[in-house]
Amino acid sequence: MTTVQTTPPPRLPVRAKAAARHRGWGGVSPMLTRLAEERATGVLVRERGTLHLAGGRVVHAESPAAPGLDVLLTARGTLDPDTWRQALTETGDRHRAGHLLADGGHLAPGALEVCRLVALYDAAYFALAPSSSPGRFRYAGDDGPGCPCPVPVAAVERETLRRRDLLHRIWPDPATDEAPLVRAHRPASPTPTARQRAVLERLDDVRTAADIARDLGRPAFHILVDLRRLAAAGVVAPRPRDPAPIPPSVPMPVPVPLPPHLPMSAPEVTDPHITLLLRLRDALEAL
Amino acid sequence: MPGIDECLLEAMRLPGARGAALVDWTSGLALGIVGESPGDDHETAAVEAAELARLAAEQHAFAPEALATPEVPEVPGAPGAPGAPGRPEAPDGGGDPPIEDLIISNRDSYHVLRFVPTSFDSSVCLHLWLARSEGNLALARIRLGEMAERLVLR
Numbered sequence: 400m401t402t403v404q405t406t407p408p409p410r411l412p413v414r415a416k417a418a419a420r421h422r423g424w425g426g427v428s429p430m431l432t433r434l435a436e437e438r439a440t441g442v443l444v445r446e447r448g449t450l451h452l453a454g455g456r457v458v459h460a461e462s463p464a465a466p467g468l469d470v471l472l473t474a475r476g477t478l479d480p481d482t483w484r485q486a487l488t489e490t491g492d493r494h495r496a497g498h499l500l501a502d503g504g505h506l507a508p509g510a511l512e513v514c515r516l517v518a519l520y521d522a523a524y525f526a527l528a529p530s531s532s533p534g535r536f537r538y539a540g541d542d543g544p545g546c547p548c549p550v551p552v553a554a555v556e557r558e559t560l561r562r563r564d565l566l567h568r569i570w571p572d573p574a575t576d577e578a579p580l581v582r583a584h585r586p587a588s589p590t591p592t593a594r595q596r597a598v599l600e601r602l603d604d605v606r607t608a609a610d611i612a613r614d615l616g617r618p619a620f621h622i623l624v625d626l627r628r629l630a631a632a633g634v635v636a637p638r639p640r641d642p643a644p645i646p647p648s649v650p651m652p653v654p655v656p657l658p659p660h661l662p663m664s665a666p667e668v669t670d671p672h673i674t675l676l677l678r679l680r681d682a683l684e685a686l
Numbered sequence: 687m688p689g690i691d692e693c694l695l696e697a698m699r700l701p702g703a704r705g706a707a708l709v710d711w712t713s714g715l716a717l718g719i720v721g722e723s724p725g726d727d728h729e730t731a732a733v734e735a736a737e738l739a740r741l742a743a744e745q746h747a748f749a750p751e752a753l754a755t756p757e758v759p760e761v762p763g764a765p766g767a768p769g770a771p772g773r774p775e776a777p778d779g780g781g782d783p784p785i786e787d788l789i790i791s792n793r794d795s796y797h798v799l800r801f802v803p804t805s806f807d808s809s810v811c812l813h814l815w816l817a818r819s820e821g822n823l824a825l826a827r828i829r830l831g832e833m834a835e836r837l838v839l840r
Binding site for chain 1 (some may be wrong): 688689690693708710712713714715717729733734736737744746751783804805806807808809810836837838839
């Protein structure tokens with residue numbers, strides 16, 4: 400038997416700065432670009448998350464799809480959940496709670512900064528996802544946090560586009576990003592990495608990428624990257640929506656030619672004869 | 687107890703340091719950048735460093751899982767966190783890779799990528815670019831190791 404190769408790691412894309420300049424706006428949300436220009440302060444509410452702006456810069460981002468700073472810090476015991484709750488009660492928001500804990504010596508400033516930035520870009524990726532409804536902006540008073548934390552809107556926009564591109568290059572089908580996931584057993588699946596194995600162990604036909612991220616206390620985008628790689632390897636698939644009962648007298652399906660840019664992937668089949676034939680084919684190909 | 691920028695500025699004080707960055711090696715995001723970058727492009731340098739780090743961290747030959755740190759790293763003297771409530775059901779749930787650093791030597795420079803072990807789930811590394819004529823690789827390795835530890839420890 401030949402050894403099975405894992406999917407070659409995709410090249411991480413580089414942000415296309417020239418293209419963004421040419422367009423004249425970040426390419427994610429014209430409204431956000433305008434808000435950055437007018438140095439607005441307030442909250443941008445979009446379909447899949449919110450961005451908090453202070454003076455036209457991003458101070459905080461939230462999305463139901465991405466675990467917050469608190470989850471990242473408490474999931475593996477870096478911070479005691481009670482300590483966090485107490486800080487949150489005292490300060491009223493996550494950002495200030497983080498600073499309070501770092502000032503009080505409960506948390507290394509570096510650890511806070513790493514988690515905060517990772518969580519911000521993570522949530523912003525989802526908040527800035529293409530949406531079907533327009534975003535709304537609520538202007539607020541000028542009470543942004545008095546620390547050098549904010550991130551320029553342009554950086555968030557570029558990073559979001561770069562991340563979309565990264566996922567697309569790994570595996571162009573976004574189905575694993577949101578759907579409940581199942582583990583597909585293939586005869587010769589590649590060996591997952593340790594981080595991928597942690598994701599695979601949590602697949603139970605119900606959990607989605609966001610659930611797994613919360614469960615592991617890991618940024619959701621990291622989970623998406625691993626899931627797309629596993630989907631490309633044929634190990635993970637979205638749960639079929641409604642398994643339509645196949646009538647007994649089904650004619651032979653006409654093979655549909657795949658789009659040329661997609662690698663060949665095994666179709667979803669349950670018929671034992673077809674499964675046997677597919678395994679036979681895989682084995683012959685592996686000779 | 688430094689933040690990211692203080693840590694990177696400290697790295698820049700090493701002899702021959704040309705640039706330093708803190709990079710998330712899963713996404714390719716640069717969490718902080720100080721000094722020059724190879725090719726004068728911070729973002730591309732971060733992306734390429736991330737790619738190299740990830741490749742090394744995921745290969746069994748370079749990062750055997752037997753050496754990986756356990757899932758729940760010890761949190762020294764964590765007040766009110768007895769036994770650090772981790773997730774014992776996932777002993778291999780992505781502990782830090784066993785690699786400490788990667789070194790690339792060029793004709794004119796060195797690159798040192800230092801993995802930063804964290805008590806939370808992350809994938810970050812320090813990238814230091816050193817001029818070869820003035821840089822001291824051994825010293826840089828030791829200092830980067832200390833900085834990586836101080837960055838995330840209380």
